[in-house]
Amino acid sequence: MSEYSVIGKRVHRVDGPEKVTGSAKYTFDLVLPSMLYGKVLRSPHPHAKILKIDTRKAKRLVGVKAVVTGKDTLGRKQGIWRRFPELCDEEILCREKVRYIGDPVAAVAAIDEDTAEEALDLIDVEYEPLPAVFDPLEAIKEDAPQVHDGVELNININRHIEWGDVDEAFKKCDHIREDQFKCSSQAHVCMETHDAVVSYDYGGKMTVWTSTQSSYYIQRLMADMTGLREGDIRVIKPPTGGGFGSKFELDSAQFCAAILSMKLCKPVKIVLSREEEFTATKRRTPMYYFLKLGAKKDGTLLAKEARVITEGGAYTAMGATALYLTGFFSSFPYKYPNYRYDGYRVYTNTAVTSAMRGFGAPQSTFVGESQLDMMAEDLGIDPIEIRRKNGMTPNYEVPGQAFIQSCGLHQCLDKIEEHVKERGKLPPNHGIGVSAYGFMSGGIFNWFDTPYAFSAAVVRINIDGKVDLFTGACDIGQGSDTTLSMICAEELGVRLEDIRIHAADTGICPPDLGAWGSRETLMNGNAVKMAAADCKRQLLEFAAAKMAPNIVYDFEIKDRWVHLVDRPERGVSYFDIVKGAIRGKDGNAIMGRGHYTPHRKGMISPAYSFGVQAAEVAVDTETGRYKLLNVTTAHESGTVINPVGIEGQLEGAIMMAGGYGFCEDQPMDEGKILNPSIADYKLIRSLDMPETDILEIDTYEPEGPFGAKEAGEGLTNPTAGAIGNAVYKAVGVRINDLPITPEKVLKALKEKEKKKK
Amino acid sequence: MKKELKLKVNGQPYDIFVKPKTLLVEALRDHLALTGTKRGCNSSSCGACTIMLNGMAVKSCSILALQANGAEIVTIEGLAKGTELSPLQKAFLDHGSYQCGFCTAGMLMATTALLTENPKPTKQEIKEGIDGNICRCTGYNSIIRAVTAVVKGEYKEAK
Amino acid sequence: MSYHCPVCNKVSSSALDLARHMIGRGDKVHRDWIKSKGFKYSELLTLQFKSFGGEGYRALSEVLEKETKVED
Numbered sequence: 001m002s003e004y005s006v007i008g009k010r011v012h013r014v015d016g017p018e019k020v021t022g023s024a025k026y027t028f029d030l031v032l033p034s035m036l037y038g039k040v041l042r043s044p045h046p047h048a049k050i051l052k053i054d055t056r057k058a059k060r061l062v063g064v065k066a067v068v069t070g071k072d073t074l075g076r077k078q079g080i081w082r083r084f085p086e087l088c089d090e091e092i093l094c095r096e097k098v099r100y101i102g103d104p105v106a107a108v109a110a111i112d113e114d115t116a117e118e119a120l121d122l123i124d125v126e127y128e129p130l131p132a133v134f135d136p137l138e139a140i141k142e143d144a145p146q147v148h149d150g151v152e153l154n155i156n157i158n159r160h161i162e163w164g165d166v167d168e169a170f171k172k173c174d175h176i177r178e179d180q181f182k183c184s185s186q187a188h189v190c191m192e193t194h195d196a197v198v199s200y201d202y203g204g205k206m207t208v209w210t211s212t213q214s215s216y217y218i219q220r221l222m223a224d225m226t227g228l229r230e231g232d233i234r235v236i237k238p239p240t241g242g243g244f245g246s247k248f249e250l251d252s253a254q255f256c257a258a259i260l261s262m263k264l265c266k267p268v269k270i271v272l273s274r275e276e277e278f279t280a281t282k283r284r285t286p287m288y289y290f291l292k293l294g295a296k297k298d299g300t301l302l303a304k305e306a307r308v309i310t311e312g313g314a315y316t317a318m319g320a321t322a323l324y325l326t327g328f329f330s331s332f333p334y335k336y337p338n339y340r341y342d343g344y345r346v347y348t349n350t351a352v353t354s355a356m357r358g359f360g361a362p363q364s365t366f367v368g369e370s371q372l373d374m375m376a377e378d379l380g381i382d383p384i385e386i387r388r389k390n391g392m393t394p395n396y397e398v399p400g401q402a403f404i405q406s407c408g409l410h411q412c413l414d415k416i417e418e419h420v421k422e423r424g425k426l427p428p429n430h431g432i433g434v435s436a437y438g439f440m441s442g443g444i445f446n447w448f449d450t451p452y453a454f455s456a457a458v459v460r461i462n463i464d465g466k467v468d469l470f471t472g473a474c475d476i477g478q479g480s481d482t483t484l485s486m487i488c489a490e491e492l493g494v495r496l497e498d499i500r501i502h503a504a505d506t507g508i509c510p511p512d513l514g515a516w517g518s519r520e521t522l523m524n525g526n527a528v529k530m531a532a533a534d535c536k537r538q539l540l541e542f543a544a545a546k547m548a549p550n551i552v553y554d555f556e557i558k559d560r561w562v563h564l565v566d567r568p569e570r571g572v573s574y575f576d577i578v579k580g581a582i583r584g585k586d587g588n589a590i591m592g593r594g595h596y597t598p599h600r601k602g603m604i605s606p607a608y609s610f611g612v613q614a615a616e617v618a619v620d621t622e623t624g625r626y627k628l629l630n631v632t633t634a635h636e637s638g639t640v641i642n643p644v645g646i647e648g649q650l651e652g653a654i655m656m657a658g659g660y661g662f663c664e665d666q667p668m669d670e671g672k673i674l675n676p677s678i679a680d681y682k683l684i685r686s687l688d689m690p691e692t693d694i695l696e697i698d699t700y701e702p703e704g705p706f707g708a709k710e711a712g713e714g715l716t717n718p719t720a721g722a723i724g725n726a727v728y729k730a731v732g733v734r735i736n737d738l739p740i741t742p743e744k745v746l747k748a749l750k751e752k753e754k755k756k757k
Numbered sequence: 758m759k760k761e762l763k764l765k766v767n768g769q770p771y772d773i774f775v776k777p778k779t780l781l782v783e784a785l786r787d788h789l790a791l792t793g794t795k796r797g798c799n800s801s802s803c804g805a806c807t808i809m810l811n812g813m814a815v816k817s818c819s820i821l822a823l824q825a826n827g828a829e830i831v832t833i834e835g836l837a838k839g840t841e842l843s844p845l846q847k848a849f850l851d852h853g854s855y856q857c858g859f860c861t862a863g864m865l866m867a868t869t870a871l872l873t874e875n876p877k878p879t880k881q882e883i884k885e886g887i888d889g890n891i892c893r894c895t896g897y898n899s900i901i902r903a904v905t906a907v908v909k910g911e912y913k914e915a916k
Numbered sequence: 917m918s919y920h921c922p923v924c925n926k927v928s929s930s931a932l933d934l935a936r937h938m939i940g941r942g943d944k945v946h947r948d949w950i951k952s953k954g955f956k957y958s959e960l961l962t963l964q965f966k967s968f969g970g971e972g973y974r975a976l977s978e979v980l981e982k983e984t985k986v987e988d
Binding site: 012013015016017018019020021022023024025026028029188189190191192193239240241242244273274275476477478479644645647648650651652653654655656677678679683685686687689691692 | 786791792793794795796797798799800801802803805832833834836837842846849850851852853855856857858859860861862865884885887888890891892893894895896897898899900901
Binding site for chain 3: 084086140142150152153155157158159160162166167178290292305307309340342344
């Protein structure tokens with residue numbers, strides 16, 4: 001294979017200069033003429049009937065232009081699982097009932113934020129509090145309060161995955177373990193909170209500027225909720241300050257701003273406060289995990305059974321996907337001949353649990369990798385050895401579920417084994433824990449019920465050779481703008497600086513499902529590659545006519561040089577070919593189209609990435625406190641398109657996934673989140689961040705553009721499990737519920753001491 | 758009742774009127790339209806609003822605008838000299854020390870202030886210098902690498 | 917041999933798989949059919965999550981084995 005000219009190179013991100021100079025304009029910065037400022041009034045009760053809302057005093061406050069409630073909407077319910085109407089259960093602006101503390105009931109538009117805030121206090125809402133339920137294990141009982149009418153046992157969704165015969169297989173096992181775990185919630189903590197500027201004009205058209213992971217999803221959901229035609233809504237994604245799974249569903253900032261703007265025909269801006277961000281946006285799904293694992297004494301895993309009950313919160317949102325994926329990834333990354341998963345998502349009167357980077361897999365990886373280490377210890381087998389014995393290999397089929405093409409898991413295991421050996425004998429109370437994972441490159445599912453291709457791109461070549469790339473892909477910091485520009489440049493045979501990307505504006509870009517499930521590089525990358533190839537074909541048609549070489553020769557373009565593959569010295573400048581080709585097309589710019597939708601790729605994803613992580617900790621047995629010293633990751637993501645991007649994703653993932661294991665939590669009391677501020681929500685800062693080492697494994701994924709597959713989400717899976725295993729290796733205590741706090745470690749150490757005596 | 762506020766920002770003198778309760782970050786962003794400085798919280802804990810005030814790194818959400826009367830302020834918009842980026846800005850570009858970019862202004866101001874006060878910090882001192890700034894995207898290590906490269910002299914100041 | 921869902925005609929390769937579909941789909945029409953066979957939907961779910969083992973699905977699959985099998 002010839003060396004690539006663009007991909008694989010260390011480049012500046014295409015949005016770099018504007019970001020390091022403070023000139024990037026986020027939705028947070030947007031100001032429009034005659035723009036008003038909005039605020040949302042939210043329920044103080046976890047469960048209550050709305051008896052009456054009196055907005056008269058608020059409306060009379062000087063500076064207030066409009067006050068809206070659920071009565072000003074069409075009264076529709078929405079949800080991201082559009083194909084299943086019973087799962088579209090969220091009104092956003094509640095009409096009859098509120099179901100969690102923070103559920104919106106009214107919104108105000110005023111001349112400034114202070115006036116809007118003051119107006120909220122003047123809105124009188126009469127509630128009839130109802131009995132509420134907060135823990136899914138309580139909510140699933142016969143006599144629990146019903147969060148949604150007609151939903152028995154508050155079971156929102158249940159999912160079942162099964163292959164082989166688990167019951168028979170357990171009979172053949174030499175050793176069986178049953179363990180219980182509790183996985184906590186986690187807040188996304190995007191640096192830019194949810195925000196939107198919505199402008200509805202007198203012509204009946206709506207423009208939305210918003211911090212989002214999917215401008216297309218917002219467009220479609222907004223149309224569903226407002227009754228406007230999809231095409232009369234334009235959603236524009238400015239530079240966006242983080243998403244991590246929190247920003248691809250229709251949220252209260254967007255919807256309330258829209259309803260207000262439609263009343264006033266003026267732009268309305270709503271920016272959620274950090275407290276609203278913690279309490280009234282979606283969060284990671286907490287799960288109760290019951291695992292049963294059976295193996296032969298040589299370490300061959302024969303059967304695994306998982307039962308999971310998840311805390312759904314008040315509405316479905318993306319909870320259904322998290323429920324399915326946690327069950328699917330509970331079987332990763334090992335070959336289980338027999339497997340059964342039963343998952344139940346249970347409504348509770350708490351903030352909605354939905355998608356967060358990893359999507360159920362950080363939970364399944366924490367519990368699975370913890371239990372596997374315990375099994376290894378029971379059998380007297382080395383933890384790397386047991387993973388090696390059962391690890392997935394290329395071209396493996398997960399029965400009835402997925403076909404894994406490229407898989408570098410074993411090379412990753414080898415590298416981590418080397419790393420652990422090199423560390424040698426560790427000081428006392430130090431430990432290294434290992435954790436392996438596999439993750440998807442986007443999903444094959446169409447629960448959104450879109451008629452569009454999942455990804456699409458248009459490439460346009462102008463007379464000066466500059467290329468405009470139009471795509472719906474959303475750069476939320478992960479660098480898709482840069483990665484896709486690199487793919488376009490490589491395919492077309494030009495330089496990165498020749499590409500100008502226009503992304504995520506539904507008015508001019510083809511739809512894309514958005515940045516979630518780690519899909520942009522593979523799915524959108526394929527669409528971009530196809531569009532660029534289309535343009536290249538048109539250019540080469542002209543080049544062939546112009547140069548008229550012997551028919552046995554092939555053309556290629558590399559680094560702006562259109563040439564014969566076998567005789568690279570015979571060629572013409574790309575710029576000259578472009579000029580001629582445009583003339584040859586009656587003066588039309590060269591345009592190419594591309595798209596990608598996975599077909600017949602199993603039940604989950606067209607491709608999977610794998611990795612193994614080793615976390616080293618040092619525990620202070622006096623206080624239970626421990627330090628994350630080092631996290632070394634061996635991983636493979638197919639061909640690396642954007643190396644700076646991947647390193648950034650890996651290190652960032654360690655901060656987030658490490659935080660999940662180490663310190664992040666949202667303790668609640670009667671449905672009220674107790675730490676809704678950055679002062680109180682602990683996350684990893686620079687002083688807590690471990691040293692990070694990356695060991696790249698080379699693989700090639702046939703399904704992906706130039707052989708690439710995902711990286712951003714998979715890397716969020718292993719760290720909590722690696723930390724748990726490391727703490728055990730260091731001081732011999734096993735913590736089965738996240739996060740692994742110093743208090744829990746200290747308590748476990750004391751109990752261990754007691755048992756000894 | 759608005760009060761007069763005189764301050765110099767990025768070398769330019771300003772004379773405006775603000776309400777007494779206006780925070781410095783609000784004065785910069787809303788009154789002077791210098792939106793490079795961001796705001797990520799209401800508890801002075803995230804560092805996104807970090808600027809330099811009289812040479813020190815300060816969270817501009819933690820002081821009232823009027824408290825900065827007469828001060829010399831540098832914001833992210835003041836780091837580059839014309840179109841020539843500062844050494845730290847160049848290092849951030851080379852090392853990919855930003856992703857979503859929302860914390861970047863605060864990070865650059867915190868690290869600029871650090872190097873102004875201490876041109877040869879150790880790695881630990883660099884970590885302490887940005888401990889008040891949260892980044893949810895990068896995991897901090899690429900930022901530390903960029904600052905280390907500047908400390909090593911790999912980047913020249915613009916004339 | 918295949919099994920056709922009596923509500924939405926989805927085809928499954930085994931009665932157990934069809935039970936999984938019907939219980940998992942969980943909408944009113946599927947639940948009503950399950951109820952008409954003398955089961956309580958919530959009881960089937962409870963059987964399933966209270967312990968390891970597949971009793972909830974197995975119970976329904978026995979009925980489906982008799983009523984929905986289609987010889988090809």
